[in-house]
Amino acid sequence: MTGRVTIVGxxxxxxxxxxxxxxxxxxxxxxxxxYSPYVDRVPERPGQHRHGSDNRVELDRSRHALELAAGGAxxxxxxxxxxxVFAMAAALFEALENGDPDWRKLDIHxxxxxxxxxxxxxxxxxxxxxxxxAMSLSDNLKPWEVVEKxxxxxxxxxxxxxxxxxxxxxxPWQLGAALKIVSGIRSADTPxxxxxxxxRTDERITILPLGDVDASMADMxxxxxxxxxxxxxxxxxxxxxxxxxxxxxxxxxx
Amino acid sequence: MTGRVTIVGxxxxxxxxxxxxxxxxxxxxxxxxxYSPYVDRVPERPGQHRHGSDNRVELDRSRHALELAAGGAxxxxxxxxxxxVFAMAAALFEALENGDPDWRKLDIHxxxxxxxxxxxxxxxxxxxxxxxxAMSLSDNLKPWEVVEKxxxxxxxxxxxxxxxxxxxxxxPWQLGAALKIVSGIRSADTPxxxxxxxxRTDERITILPLGDVDASMADMxxxxxxxxxxxxxxxxxxxxxxxxxxxxxxxxxx
Numbered sequence: 164m165t166g167r168v169t170i171v172g173x174x175x176x177x178x179x180x181x182x183x184x185x186x187x188x189x190x191x192x193x194x195x196x197x198y199s200p201y202v203d204r205v206p207e208r209p210g211q212h213r214h215g216s217d218n219r220v221e222l223d224r225s226r227h228a229l230e231l232a233a234g235g236a237x238x239x240x241x242x243x244x245x246x247x248v249f250a251m252a253a254a255l256f257e258a259l260e261n262g263d264p265d266w267r268k269l270d271i272h273x274x275x276x277x278x279x280x281x282x283x284x285x286x287x288x289x290x291x292x293x294x295x296x297a298m299s300l301s302d303n304l305k306p307w308e309v310v311e312k313x314x315x316x317x318x319x320x321x322x323x324x325x326x327x328x329x330x331x332x333x334x335p336w337q338l339g340a341a342l343k344i345v346s347g348i349r350s351a352d353t354p355x356x357x358x359x360x361x362x363r364t365d366e367r368i369t370i371l372p373l374g375d376v377d378a379s380m381a382d383m384x385x386x387x388x389x390x391x392x393x394x395x396x397x398x399x400x401x402x403x404x405x406x407x408x409x410x411x412x413x414x415x416x417x
Numbered sequence: 418m419t420g421r422v423t424i425v426g427x428x429x430x431x432x433x434x435x436x437x438x439x440x441x442x443x444x445x446x447x448x449x450x451x452y453s454p455y456v457d458r459v460p461e462r463p464g465q466h467r468h469g470s471d472n473r474v475e476l477d478r479s480r481h482a483l484e485l486a487a488g489g490a491x492x493x494x495x496x497x498x499x500x501x502v503f504a505m506a507a508a509l510f511e512a513l514e515n516g517d518p519d520w521r522k523l524d525i526h527x528x529x530x531x532x533x534x535x536x537x538x539x540x541x542x543x544x545x546x547x548x549x550x551a552m553s554l555s556d557n558l559k560p561w562e563v564v565e566k567x568x569x570x571x572x573x574x575x576x577x578x579x580x581x582x583x584x585x586x587x588x589p590w591q592l593g594a595a596l597k598i599v600s601g602i603r604s605a606d607t608p609x610x611x612x613x614x615x616x617r618t619d620e621r622i623t624i625l626p627l628g629d630v631d632a633s634m635a636d637m638x639x640x641x642x643x644x645x646x647x648x649x650x651x652x653x654x655x656x657x658x659x660x661x662x663x664x665x666x667x668x669x670x671x
Contacts, residue, residue, distance in 0.1 A: 289510050291501050312574055313574045
């Protein structure tokens, strides 16, 4: 088989965060496959086929990509952020594992990207400057009890935590339940970052103490970062937004 | 004050992973500051001042950057990977918090990059496709007891775990101790990824079951990724390296 699948990370939205390697993979592809808003972010090229699809059809999309590649196509499966972080790469490998054994002969490659938590953290300072965890709050693919257990463990061990997929119309209560768990362990002045649509024209960043955060402040485009107990604000003059960072040291100052 | 500090993520080594935004920040700088091997990765420009320094002088380097910016310079502080993940951003903000109050008037900006765990994960498949934690194994800046507690919590809650700074000549035993903790909880066939110098000419990727991993297989350029209980291999024909991925579902298959 001569076909190929590259799962390409587009980053969080600003084209200046698209890596040259990702650009090259997009330019080289005969077929672009992905959730339509991501496909729309790829510059059109003559002769290139574009296959936009709905959200939540990740496995169908993956099988489609593998079938096209098995027929000789060079397929780019596009993903927001980094494909390996709550995005298309795991779905593609799931389709591969459970699909036509011949697909395993294909050349499959993941092209990394800037994932949302890194872009959100960069906007405010360095809140992920110490140990941290990344979790999806979605219970579509794992029981809520697992989400709760992981979140509680991460907060009790004093990791900063980045929450992907915090809320949606189909999952309206999960973020509130998560904030309640956090509030039972972390102090009410813990910095929380709500970073909406980072790198897009409608970007909006909010920094609030945990005690003032309400789940209604987030939507499905929001990345929520929960500070560790050591995460701090640096005030700035003239009402400028403070910086937020987590010091490298913990318990011992060098 | 008109000066500016941009903390720039250079990514893991391959220039094709340097974002256009990071390239632009480097081109615009009057001064490049950083650990010498990172400064050496920046293309030279006429008139631009380059200040390479040794490892482990992050605070001195940060103060130097802030002083230059206070004098009107446009400073790029270069960092491997992403500046916000076990790199220069937290040190810069620490220097800012504890330094000259006038520095808070400066324009300080973090330019994100591809951090090593994303590049390492991409090379093998999607091992970070579920919930995961990122930890530094260094006990230079936090007590070893904190490292142990966090690692144990993360493994018990069944996160995949990416270990930064796993080992060095000054910290020879920590990775062995960490692997022992993991082995007491995860099964011996858990996939472990040892990704050395990803994106550089001397890149070497090893995938082994936990029971066969020894701390001597890693060095200070190695990223260690510990699979979750659900992390799986996909075998491939003709002795090709298997793919490694963590399925999106957990406990429930859709």
